[in-house]
Amino acid sequence: MISTSKGGRPKKKPVERPFYEKQTDKETSSDIINQARVSLRSVVTERPFTPQTNERRLFPRGGSASGKTTERPPSAFSLDSAHFVGSDSRPNSGSSRPPSGSGRPPSGSARLLPLNHVPKISPSQAEILEVSPPKLPKPPGERQLSAKTKSRLKLLNSEVPILPQPLERRNSSPTTPTKSPAGSRRVHSGPKERTKNFYEERGEGEGAEQATRVLSAEGRINQSRSQRSNSCSSARSESGYSSDRTTRSGSGSRKEKESPKESLFWNTNIHPIVEQLVPQSKDVAEIDRMCELCDQLFIALLDANMLGKTAVRRSQTLKTVYKLIDLGSATLSLKAARIVLAFEVTGSNLITLCKLIFKISKNKDNDALFQENKILELMVKLIATTDHQKASEALVYCIGALKFLTGNNTVLKDLADYGCTEALARLLININTAIMDGSHTGQGVPNLLLQVTGTLRNLADKSATRATFISCQIIAELCKVIDAFPTDGDLMFNISRIFSKLTLNQECCTILTNHPTTFSSFLMLMNKHLTNIELIVRLCFIMGNLTARNDDCRYCLFSTENAMETLLSVFRTYFELDIVNQRSEEKVKGSPKKSTEMTKGQKYEDLFIKLIRVIANLSINQDIGPLIASNPNCVDLLLQILVDELMVTLLDSGNREIVYTACGVLINLMTDSVRRPILKSEGGIRKLIDVSHDFGRHDWQLAGMVCMILCNYSEKITCCAECFGEEETVDLIELLEDYLDEETPQEAPDGTDWDADTIEVMKSYWRTEFYPVATQLLNRIENHNSDLVPLVAPS
Known part of the structure; x- marks a missing residue:
C-alpha cells in the first residue's frame, strides 16, 4: 500500500539499508555544512553613501575629524597685483611673513622703498664729475672705454666716485663716496685693473698729463650719451632688465647674454604686444581685448622658446602681466596665470599664483576655462617638478584646485591624459621618503597630503586610472601614510574612500592584502576613531571586499591580534548607540524632515550590514x-x-x-x-x-x-x-x-x-x-x- 502525504503526493517507502552503510537518500549534517560552504556567494554591498556638496573647500569644515586643532591655510582670501613681487629671483629683504590670506603681500618678499635723500656733493667732487661722468652701462652697439683710458684714470690720483650698477642702485641709498685707502683695490675690480699699470712705470707726471687730455676729449663726446644712458638705465632698472641679463637666485647669480637674434625677436614680436597689455578700462570689450593679447603673447613666447626661468626680459613681462588680475575677470586672470606659470616663478610669487588658480577653481562655472587655456598641463608639470619641502604651501593650493577640477568628469579625463595620477604618485613617494628620513617638519605635510589624497580619491573613480594606481604603487604608498599619520581623521577618511573604490577591483584587493600592515592598520584605525562612523563604515566595507573571495585573506584578518575583539567592540558600541537613537526617535512626534543625508538610524543600519558581512565572510572558512x-x-x-x-x-x-x-x-x-x-x-x-x-x-x-x-x-x-x-x-x-x-x-x-x-x-x-x-x-x-x-x- 502506497501512502500519500498531506498534499496528496504519493510517498515512496524508503529503502532499508544496514546501519553502518551511508544512506544515499539522506545527507548527513557534515554534507549539508559542506554544501553550504560551497554554495555561499560573496555579497556585494553598496559603497558607503557620501553626499555631494556644491561647496568647494580646501579643507573640511570645522577642522580635523580627529578633534585636534590644526594650522591650515584659509580657503578664502583676497588677491590683487600687489601680492606679486617685481622679480621672484631676488632674495627677500626679510624672513618674516604674515599669515596667508591676510590680504597684504608678505613683508619678507616686499621691496624696500628708496630713500628720499639727495647727497650733497662738494665742489671738488662736482668738478671731477663734470670732467669724468659716472660709468654707466652702454646702450647696444656703443663701445666702452679702452684699456689704456682706464689705466690713465689711475694717474689722476683723484677721488673718483664709483656708482653702483642700475640693478644694484635700486636697493641701495645714494651716499657720499668715501676715499679708498691708497694701494687698495675695489671689490668689483676686474682682472685688468689688478695688473701693473704701464703709466706707473713711465712716471706720474707724464701719465697724468696724457690722461687729462684724453678725459677732456672723451668727456665732451660722452656727455650727451651719458644723459641718454641715464634715462635708459633708469627705465631698465624699473623693469628689472639690464644689458648684462643678470639673474639671481638663492644659491647665487648667473649672467646670460641676450643674443642679437633674441633682441630682434623681442623688439619685433613681443614688445609690441607687451606695450598693449595696459588696460584702459574694466568694460567687457577691453577685457576681451586683453584676453586676446594674452593669447597672442603666450603663443609667441611658446613658439620662440622664450618661457621658463631664464627667459629673455622675463621680469619686464611678468610685471606687466601681474597687473591684469586687478580687472577681476576670471577668464583674463587665468590667461595671465598661464603665462606666469609658464615662466616658472618661485617663492612668494608661486604661492600667490597658486592661490589665484585655486580661487578661480572654487567656482564650478570656471571649469571649462581650464580646458581652454592649456593650464592643466602646466599645473601637472608644476606638481611633478616642484620640491614639496620648499614649496609646500603653493602645492597645497595648486593640488587643492585639481581636487575641485577632478570632480568634473570632463576635466578628470583630461587630467588623467596629462599624467596627473603619475605626478601625484611621484609626489607621494617623495613625501614618504622625507618622512622616513625624518626631514619633514610642521603641519605642511598633512595639509599637502589631504589635497593629494582628495585628488586621488576622484581619480580612483575612473576605471582607466586603476592600472596607473597599480603600476605607480600608490596603494602601498597610501598604506605608509596610514602608518605615519593615524590620528589625522580627515586624512584617514580620504584614504578609506580611495580604498573603498579600488577594492572593487580584484587585482587591487590582492595588492592591498599582500601589504604586511594592512589589517593591523585598519584595526588600529578602528580603535583610534571608534566614534567616527564615516570612517568605520568604510573600513568595514574595505575588509568585506578583501575577505569576499580570498580565503588566505580571511586567515590574515582573523589571525591579526585582537581582530575579533575590535570588530565586536565596534559592533557593541554602535548597537548601544542604535538603541539610544531609536528611543529618542520614538519621543519625537511627527514625520521626519526629508534630507539628502542619511539619518543616524540609517547610518547605523549601513554599518551593521557591512560589519556582519565581514563576519559572514570570515565564517565561510571551515576553520x-x-x-x-x-x-x-x-x-x-x-x-x-x-x-x-x-x-x-x-x-x-x-x-x-x-x-x-x-x-x-x-x-x-x-x-x-x-x-x-x-x-x-x-x-x-x-x-x-x-x-x-x-x-x-x-x-x-x-x-x-x-x-x-x-x-x-x-x-x-x-x-x-x-x-x-x-x-x-x-x-x-x-x-x-x-x-x-x-x-x-x-x-x-x-x-x-x-x-x-x-x-x-x-x-x-x-x-x-x-x-x-x-x-x-x-x-x-x-x-x-x-x-x-x-x-x-x-x-
Whole structure:
C-alpha cells in the first residue's frame, strides 16, 4: 500500500539499508555544512553613501575629524597685483611673513622703498664729475672705454666716485663716496685693473698729463650719451632688465647674454604686444581685448622658446602681466596665470599664483576655462617638478584646485591624459621618503597630503586610472601614510574612500592584502576613531571586499591580534548607540524632515550590514567558522540583532542582499547545538519561512540557504511540532511541496518579465542550489511529523 502525504503526493517507502552503510537518500549534517560552504556567494554591498556638496573647500569644515586643532591655510582670501613681487629671483629683504590670506603681500618678499635723500656733493667732487661722468652701462652697439683710458684714470690720483650698477642702485641709498685707502683695490675690480699699470712705470707726471687730455676729449663726446644712458638705465632698472641679463637666485647669480637674434625677436614680436597689455578700462570689450593679447603673447613666447626661468626680459613681462588680475575677470586672470606659470616663478610669487588658480577653481562655472587655456598641463608639470619641502604651501593650493577640477568628469579625463595620477604618485613617494628620513617638519605635510589624497580619491573613480594606481604603487604608498599619520581623521577618511573604490577591483584587493600592515592598520584605525562612523563604515566595507573571495585573506584578518575583539567592540558600541537613537526617535512626534543625508538610524543600519558581512565572510572558512560560532560574545550580538530590531528591519526592507548576509551567518551558527534554541525562542523559524516565501521564486540560492539553516537547526529532531512549532511545520511543508514541483521554476514569478534564457538560468539554480537540500529537509520533516506527542522519559 502506497501512502500519500498531506498534499496528496504519493510517498515512496524508503529503502532499508544496514546501519553502518551511508544512506544515499539522506545527507548527513557534515554534507549539508559542506554544501553550504560551497554554495555561499560573496555579497556585494553598496559603497558607503557620501553626499555631494556644491561647496568647494580646501579643507573640511570645522577642522580635523580627529578633534585636534590644526594650522591650515584659509580657503578664502583676497588677491590683487600687489601680492606679486617685481622679480621672484631676488632674495627677500626679510624672513618674516604674515599669515596667508591676510590680504597684504608678505613683508619678507616686499621691496624696500628708496630713500628720499639727495647727497650733497662738494665742489671738488662736482668738478671731477663734470670732467669724468659716472660709468654707466652702454646702450647696444656703443663701445666702452679702452684699456689704456682706464689705466690713465689711475694717474689722476683723484677721488673718483664709483656708482653702483642700475640693478644694484635700486636697493641701495645714494651716499657720499668715501676715499679708498691708497694701494687698495675695489671689490668689483676686474682682472685688468689688478695688473701693473704701464703709466706707473713711465712716471706720474707724464701719465697724468696724457690722461687729462684724453678725459677732456672723451668727456665732451660722452656727455650727451651719458644723459641718454641715464634715462635708459633708469627705465631698465624699473623693469628689472639690464644689458648684462643678470639673474639671481638663492644659491647665487648667473649672467646670460641676450643674443642679437633674441633682441630682434623681442623688439619685433613681443614688445609690441607687451606695450598693449595696459588696460584702459574694466568694460567687457577691453577685457576681451586683453584676453586676446594674452593669447597672442603666450603663443609667441611658446613658439620662440622664450618661457621658463631664464627667459629673455622675463621680469619686464611678468610685471606687466601681474597687473591684469586687478580687472577681476576670471577668464583674463587665468590667461595671465598661464603665462606666469609658464615662466616658472618661485617663492612668494608661486604661492600667490597658486592661490589665484585655486580661487578661480572654487567656482564650478570656471571649469571649462581650464580646458581652454592649456593650464592643466602646466599645473601637472608644476606638481611633478616642484620640491614639496620648499614649496609646500603653493602645492597645497595648486593640488587643492585639481581636487575641485577632478570632480568634473570632463576635466578628470583630461587630467588623467596629462599624467596627473603619475605626478601625484611621484609626489607621494617623495613625501614618504622625507618622512622616513625624518626631514619633514610642521603641519605642511598633512595639509599637502589631504589635497593629494582628495585628488586621488576622484581619480580612483575612473576605471582607466586603476592600472596607473597599480603600476605607480600608490596603494602601498597610501598604506605608509596610514602608518605615519593615524590620528589625522580627515586624512584617514580620504584614504578609506580611495580604498573603498579600488577594492572593487580584484587585482587591487590582492595588492592591498599582500601589504604586511594592512589589517593591523585598519584595526588600529578602528580603535583610534571608534566614534567616527564615516570612517568605520568604510573600513568595514574595505575588509568585506578583501575577505569576499580570498580565503588566505580571511586567515590574515582573523589571525591579526585582537581582530575579533575590535570588530565586536565596534559592533557593541554602535548597537548601544542604535538603541539610544531609536528611543529618542520614538519621543519625537511627527514625520521626519526629508534630507539628502542619511539619518543616524540609517547610518547605523549601513554599518551593521557591512560589519556582519565581514563576519559572514570570515565564517565561510571551515576553520574560522566554528571558532566564531563558539564565541559567545559574537553569537549573542548577532542574535540580538538578527531574530531582534535589526532582523525585522532587514526582512521588511525587501533588500535581498541584506537577508542573504544574515542567512550566511546563521548557517554556521546553527551548527552549535547550544545556540539552536535561541532561533526558535526569538521567532527565527517564522522569519525564515517568510524570507523563503518572499524571495524564493526570485532567488533559488537564497531559498536553498534557508533550507540549510533549518537542516542544521533540526539535526537532532524528534518531533516537528516541538522543533519548528505546529503552525510553522504546516506552512513549511506546504511551501516546500510547492517549490519542489518541477513546474514551479519554469514560470516567471508574478510581477516579473523574464525571457526564456533567464528562466533557464533560474531553473538551473533551482536544480543545483535548492532542490537537493529542500528535498532532504522535506523528508526529514515528513519522517518526524506526527500527531502523537512523544512520551517523556521517566525521571
